[in-house]
Amino acid sequence: MAYSATADEHHDAHHDGPAPGLMRWVTTTNHKDLGTLYLWFSLIMFFVGGSMALVIRAELFQPGLSLVQPEFFNQMTTMHALIMIFGAVMPAFVGLANWLLPMMIGAPDMALPRVNNWGFWILPFAFTLLLSTLFMPGGAPALGWTMYPPLVLQTGEAFPFLILSIHLMGISSIMGAINIVATILNMRAPGMTLMKMPLFVWSWLITAYLLIAVMPVLAGAVTMLFTDKFFGTAFFSAAGGGDPVLFQHIFWFFGHPEVYILILPAFGIISHIIPAFCRKPLFGKASMVYAMAAIAFLSFIVWAHHMFTVGMPLAAALFFMFATMLIAVPTGVKIFNWLATMWRSAMTFETPMLFALGFVFMFTIGGLSGLMLAIVPADFQYHDSYFVVAHFHYVLVPGSVFAIMAGVYYWLPKWTGVMYSEVLGKLHFWLTTIFVNLTFFPMHFIGLAGMPRRIPDYALQFTTFNQMATVGAIGFGLSQLIFLYIVIRSVSRAGEKASDRVWEGSEGLEFEVPSPAPYHTFTTPPAVR
Amino acid sequence: MAHASDYKNVYYVPHGSYWPMVGSVGLFLLAGGFAMALNGHGVGSWVSIAGAATLLVMVFGWFRDVINESVAGLYNAQVERTYRWAMGWFIFSEGMFFGAFFGALFYARTFAISWLGGEGEKGLTGNLLWPDFAATWPTAGPLELGGEFIAMGAWGLPAINTAILLTSSWTLTIAHHAIKEDNRQKVINWLAATVALGVIFLFIQGYEYVHAYQDLNLTLESGIYGSTFFMLTGFHGLHVTLGAIILAVILIRLIKGHMSADNHFAFEAGAWYWHFVDVVWVGVFIFVYIL
Amino acid sequence: MSTNRLKFAGAGLLAAFALLLSSSAMAAGWPPMNMPEGVTEISREVYGLHMMMLIICAVIGALVFIIMLASIILHRKSRGAEPAKWHESTSVEIIWTVIPFMILVAVAIPATATLVKMEDTSGAEMTVKITGYQWNWHYDYLDHDIEFFSNLDADSTRAYQLGSDLSPLDVEYYLLNVDEPMVIPTNTRVRLLLTAGDVIHAWWVPEFALKKDAIPGFINEMWVNVEEPGIYRGQCAELCGRGHAFMPVVVIAKEPAEFEAWVAERTDTE
């Protein structure tokens, strides 16, 4: 790809900059501004959700209730999960998409810039609604992020706020996803054929389809909860001919694709970083795309693996077991392709690469434990135990969150024009990696030994590993302060100037424009070879 | 719009806009107020109404901007394609929303009801817990929530409504062909007919609801039958309302002289939406009324 | 600290940590960290499946890690490595699609067999209906005239409270003890029917490898045949509100004769 950056060839300078003052952030239609907003929002939510995780971990440091009442503990669990998933990880990926997609495909901006702004600004309001429930009589929702009826119907004043804030998040996600699909399919520079598209773009194209397909289903599910609670419908009550399990089916029809929404963009990011620091093209690019498409397709037919214990007909349990196991195949292709990229390459280990390697290693651990969960008879033992908690934190924290951090380190110099401190970055990586394992690895043990999840207090034999996990969590949290410091320093432009290419091995249109990238990247489409 | 016209030949990038923020505040007030009202706080309804009003202002303002830009000729083929993609996938997401309710209906009828009635793999449920309940449809469940009711027949008003809606799709298609031929009066006539059919549909449905509540004792509380019946027909009705409003606005714009044979995406988007609503109705008619 | 030293310090710490965890598994005196083998034919089969999966996954994980580590050590730029030119090979890709698939087929077969056995609830010699409530269990012996509630024991109840004067450490079977345990005969095929009175609960005894949801308005079935007399403990495994952590399951398996004696005694006192 050859393109010499001529960002302001076609118009005079004063249009290039952002509007002055705070209103810039309110009215902006610029993909970079919105990307920045999304990323900051996500970081704040990560800290809020993480603080709640620390309350959970602190209470679990020793047996016996030591800090909070069970109700409050359950509120923390519920809010922690909702905030981390809908407030931290999803917006972080959307933020990265905003920053990068137009640059990667050679477009001036997203296809629907105003919708883009709306998609973002709904979120702070949605989370205001959700967080406000903490201060209501009866407190925040306390029924787990899965919101199973009939328990969820016992929620007090928080209930309508929970449902309606989820509706708002859904509206935001759907608008964001539609925008991304339109951008990718419609705004590519001439010559950027689908198969030439960078993998992050591909991963987001597929993710956006998942979002468009399943967010409305979640909306439908919570709407039924809503009418069951307030308008006397009987979807989830046996007395009226409904079934509580019906909710679980609809929820997980959304919920399982949702977890791939949380991982596919991560796959995309990793597929950029590994080749860059290996100085070797990604192995099997086409099969990487097919693998993601296969994962996305399969994600629609495995939902009931979250419900093996509800008492499904045998044939259904078998079907969902086999379909779930199948996902290991395309995911394995991805892992092996990354390994093949590393093989006989010339690696260096800057911070983004460290996080990417950490991702491959620890995501594999999480994925393999997921495979164990798919074995129905064994899942009867694992289900709703800390083994599941260990599984999904391995795919989510050293999975999604590591990929986000890898991506931020990788592209931050491009965004700010300055290099972050490599020493601090590496310190951040090593501390984070050590503590993340100290936090979540012992959860496998207590889970297998029989500790249920979502409990504020536990039997004595689980103490040791819980204490390890708590220490790990605090260390993990503190380590993130380093990350905060690094980001703030970069944003305030302290540090060495970054070159346009930033990394020796970096590829892609985004590395052909100056660092920091100009406010409007491509006013005329670049030539793509 | 100086800078916009600079890119014009290749891309159109709009300036900053206040409308999204207005929309976010509107949604916030609408949702927050509604939630407060449901919790029994009186001001909630007012907050909610203020939110709805704000949203309305946003819709007007935002669309005015878009229409002005379009009329000013700022858009190009690319923007047009973007709108097509966006509308298409928006409609797809709406389809998935209805899918959730159709799924619920399917699950209840094939699994939940038979188990509760003592049939199938979990038939022990019925035998042990609900010995008096037989798996039939329609049903309000083992405890007959909401009392005895009569189900809505398919071949009276609903069948007429089906005919009306199908006809409206046909009139709309005629209008669509007319706009391509640039025959403005013909478009206006047939589009007006479409809107009128939509309104008649809504009136009949309203009448049907009154009939259900007053004569059949069929309410939202009538167990799973009432739940699925009213949620599916109700959300469909809301979509017909929205579709009719969209078409009415387009009608007004046509009368004002907007749109032309080769620039009428707003019309097409409205038409797609209308056909979508029509297709959903066919599903509702088959699965809710007939089967 | 130079970044290189940092790197090695980090890697060293990580290795030490891994060592610590794995050696802790072997050291005596550590708390339980694996699934119990249990006391039924089914539970042993489940345990076998679990161990098989664990080993397969450990081996695959180790392979992935070794290849990664080898690349990291051998193919690093600081050692003067030159990147190879290839970046595609249909044949290897087919290999690493097909081999995992075959592994999966191989594990699916025993898993299916066990599942079919577990789901076959026929041939029961005795039936107990278990109902979950917020927050206790109710046991109803359908073939005998026995029914009772089973609550968390008094000591645990006192000890768990915030600011309690009784330390959990001083309670025997803290949170795993009840006032009135369920009793079943050994070497008997007992059918368990599960339902709930309010919200969803889940009845779980790890030693039996049994966990199933108790759903209001519906009945779920499972069966157990305990071989060893003993006391087996478990917990509610589906979030059911504030008392979810405090509704344990305790099952006493007695020799059939002793069980009959228990039945007689129970029926007398009522």
Ligand code: HEA
């Ligand atoms: C990013 C999120 C994410 C991802 C990627 C995954 C990936 C997978 N998950 Fe996970 N999962 C969650 C998030 C995620 N999960 C969450 C949040 C929950 C809990 C929700 C809740 O209850 O609150 C959950 C719960 C969950 C359950 C339910 C457990 C229970 O409640 O009882 C199951 C069961 O099957 C499961 C399975 C899997 C499988 C098979 C994969 C597969 O995609 C993994 C595939 C990857 C690999 C297998 C590793 C790499 C492959 C190779 C090296 C190839 C060779 C391997 C072999 C052939 C063995 N997950």
Ligand code: HEA
């Ligand atoms: C993307 C999703 C995501 C992420 C990133 C995390 C991150 C973390 N999670 Fe989360 N978790 C979920 C998703 C996620 N989790 C989900 C879906 C559930 C299930 C909920 C349910 O059952 O319904 C769950 C449940 C869950 C539980 C089980 C609760 C229960 O069953 O009762 C626990 C327990 O340890 C836990 C811990 C943690 C910890 C320690 C982190 C850490 O990684 C967090 C680290 C971050 C910080 C700590 C904040 C940053 C730093 C500061 C705020 C600075 C100040 C710090 C100090 C002063 C120390 N989580």
Ligand code: CUA
């Ligand atoms: Cu009962 Cu949890």
Ligand SMILES: [Cu+2]
């Ligand atoms: Cu899943």
